[in-house]
Amino acid sequence: MRQLTDSLHKSFNWVGILLGISLLTTMGSTFPARSAERVQVSLDILERTISVNSLEAYAKRGVVNNDLAPYIQYIRPQQQEQLRRILLKRLEVRPIAVSQFFNTPQAEILLRRLGQVIQTESGEYGSQAIQQALISAANDPEGITLLNVLRKFPASGVRIDLARGLQLADDLSKVIEQTNKAIAAVNEQATTLAVNQTSVQIAALPNLRQPGYFTVNKQTRQFQDWRRNRSFTADIYLPIPEGIKQQSTAAPVIVISHGLGSDRETFAYLAQHLASFGLAVAVLEHPGSNAQQLQNLFEGKAEEVAPPYEFINRPLDVKFLLDELERLSQTDILYQGRLNAQQVGVIGQSFGAYTALALAGAQINFNSLKQDCAAINNTWNLSLLLQCRALILPNYNYNLQDYRVKAAIAINPIGSSVFGKDGLNNINIPVALVAGTADTVAPALPEQIKPFTWLNNPNRYLLIMNNGTHFSTLAESQSTVPLPSPVIGPDPALARDYIKAWSVAFFKFYVANDPEYKAYLTPSYIRYLSQEPLPLSLVRSLSEAELQLALERPSPELIISPNRN
CATH class of the missing domain: 3.40.50.1820 (Alpha/Beta hydrolase fold, catalytic domain)
Incomplete structure (x- = not known):
């Protein structure tokens, strides 16, 4: 149960991210005018169901109903608050913008990927249903929130494939890890160059x-x-x-x-x-x-x-x-x-x-x-x-x-x-x-x-x-x-x-x-110019072999988080 609830928590974050990305999606065929009543979470052979009403009661009033209780008890208070924010976070996008973005070629690729995780209750790819849910939510006074998109999903149930979702999340984590290693290597080299460099008095240069x-x-x-x-x-x-x-x-x-x-x-x-x-x-x-x-x-x-x-x-x-x-x-x-x-x-x-x-x-x-x-x-x-x-x-x-x-x-x-x-x-x-x-x-x-x-x-x-x-x-x-x-x-x-x-x-x-102006184009000047919260680094050489060695190192302890964006 603990493994399943941990996976459930990760999936809620994942769904929130994917729904944000899914604004760049494509129009498809329509579905009957229905709305989702439950969310079915599947992980391998295990399946659990939570009603949309329970999610709404929890998000809006903090009420934990019976079908949600087995999961909530394993989530830390801070994570619970994060889950409520994800469910109610509104994307401020005009309905016409949503509809027109759905026509872009780039959108089709993003939607296809999202559909691998969010599916219809029968297990079919949910890309077309997601399209209609997003359009409907955009035209609703409540707007595009994760909770409202689930409400507008044109089927009686939404099936979230945790196995696929967690695989995609794992792939993304590896990409972030590789990026952090590369950035750490560049920052390290820049610091070494700046410290060892002998040049004019940086502070005396015109601003x-x-x-x-x-x-x-x-x-x-x-x-x-x-x-x-x-x-x-x-x-x-x-x-x-x-x-x-x-x-x-x-x-x-x-x-x-x-x-x-x-x-x-x-x-x-x-x-x-x-x-x-x-x-x-x-x-x-x-x-x-x-x-x-x-x-x-x-x-x-x-x-x-x-x-x-x-x-x-x-x-x-x-x-x-x-x-x-x-x-x-x-x-x-x-x-x-x-x-x-x-x-x-x-x-x-x-x-x-x-x-x-x-x-x-x-x-x-x-x-x-x-x-x-x-x-x-x-x-x-x-x-x-x-x-x-x-x-x-x-x-x-x-x-x-x-x-x-x-x-x-x-x-x-x-x-x-x-x-x-x-x-x-x-x-x-x-x-x-x-x-x-x-x-x-x-x-x-x-x-x-x-x-x-x-x-x-x-x-x-x-x-x-x-x-x-x-x-x-x-x-x-x-x-x-x-x-x-x-x-x-x-x-x-x-x-x-x-x-x-x-x-x-x-x-x-x-x-x-x-x-x-040559003195300004040096790691030492860039270090002098650098301030928090946007510290700078400058390098002038980095080979493919050096980068590959950096990517093969153990993960650095200090990570510049991409989630600031």
């Missing part, structure tokens, strides 16, 4: 988190690429020299590429900051994968979050923008002599980081992509749900690199499969990968740490933001979907300060060719 000496002029322009029938908007931030900081040459150009479902405003803070240090900055908005595309999905005007051709269009957007900036620097009085579009840096986040890496020379690797996507039903790397959409593209060699790009920063990049090892090997310019240890969208181990070991060029950097999430560095925007604070993670203002300081140093050294 790059503070604005520079240039005033900034912002211009918003529309661009039309007639060849691709594609128009987009870009904000251009021009540094205005003052006093002794006169700038006699044209400013290098930094391009910022936003992530999926985002817009120009999310990195406006970074553009303003970089321009204050004498760098011209262009922040473009990618149609087809921006906040408007997400809104179109909600309204039924789009079929998915991003069409597969966005893997090609995004880098081509930047190429076209650079062409236009070169033209403006020769023909427009406002920009004449003030832009050096031959000396370019690119920084992007998530899908924007993919964009930056493609422009830096990474090539789409269809062989790697096919191999990884064949096992997509068994992965915990959610970014593959987007990466695998690139398989829709015609299989030939796309020329996405731009030789005007001299350095690139990729924040929370996706690309482990769409580029693979061979694709990333083609990058020959300075590149920095920024990872968050609590990133559950583009997890640090498969998407940043392993890909870092595949880079061959000597000027490579891996910056780890411990406890950072996929959204830590993003600023709020009026047009993007608001995110709850646990998803954003702790102290986003600190995370943005880190990115401001790192980006200034990286681009001033590698794009503006200013040697004064």
Whole structure:
């Protein structure tokens, strides 16, 4: 009985997690208008039944009925409270958003996985029933809670396959353990380098988190690429020299590429900051994968979050923008002599980081992509749900690199499969990968740490933001979907300060060719910059063999928990 109740407790946590993920699911056929009366929990040959009424009485009033009592007595008080929260936790999602997300290709994969654990009473996969329950709950005043979804399940009973659920949970635990080992190894190496490094007095260096000496002029322009029938908007931030900081040459150009479902405003803070240090900055908005595309999905005007051709269009957007900036620097009085579009840096986040890496020379690797996507039903790397959409593209060699790009920063990049090892090997310019240890969208181990070991060029950097999430560095925007604070993670203002300081140093050294900024690109400076609750680590080398040795070590005692996200 104790083993069964322990498994039951784990399953409630598991179901809560899966139901949260299942918002990205797909519509299916409908069921008769029924609602679940009981939850049947199965573990091998053992089966136990709890009525939904009992779960509701316990969650809402703390009443323990007879069919629930045998389980509750083995659960600690703290766990009991957690169970009640899981049952009543409401996901704040609009009904139309739920319905439209159910139409996305990525959703079908997630729902199929969830259906392996939550089934109909007869033991059939419950994916279609889960769809209808979620839609019904979303339209109910009580909203999407685990308890309400169970209520809306279109059958008299819900069967939870604990054996399969616990197997999936065990698989996830192994993934987390491997990630913790890798992060511990990087942190350990970074600490050793920082302690042993001899350099200038770090405390005496100017504070790059503070604005520079240039005033900034912002211009918003529309661009039309007639060849691709594609128009987009870009904000251009021009540094205005003052006093002794006169700038006699044209400013290098930094391009910022936003992530999926985002817009120009999310990195406006970074553009303003970089321009204050004498760098011209262009922040473009990618149609087809921006906040408007997400809104179109909600309204039924789009079929998915991003069409597969966005893997090609995004880098081509930047190429076209650079062409236009070169033209403006020769023909427009406002920009004449003030832009050096031959000396370019690119920084992007998530899908924007993919964009930056493609422009830096990474090539789409269809062989790697096919191999990884064949096992997509068994992965915990959610970014593959987007990466695998690139398989829709015609299989030939796309020329996405731009030789005007001299350095690139990729924040929370996706690309482990769409580029693979061979694709990333083609990058020959300075590149920095920024990872968050609590990133559950583009997890640090498969998407940043392993890909870092595949880079061959000597000027490579891996910056780890411990406890950072996929959204830590993003600023709020009026047009993007608001995110709850646990998803954003702790102290986003600190995370943005880190990115401001790192980006200034990286681009001033590698794009503006200013040697004064080399001292900032060191483990010792990063250690000096580092603060709780987002401690930083920086390494410049990590081989595949070294990473494999780290993964084979016993688990570290101190674990950076991914559950902070």
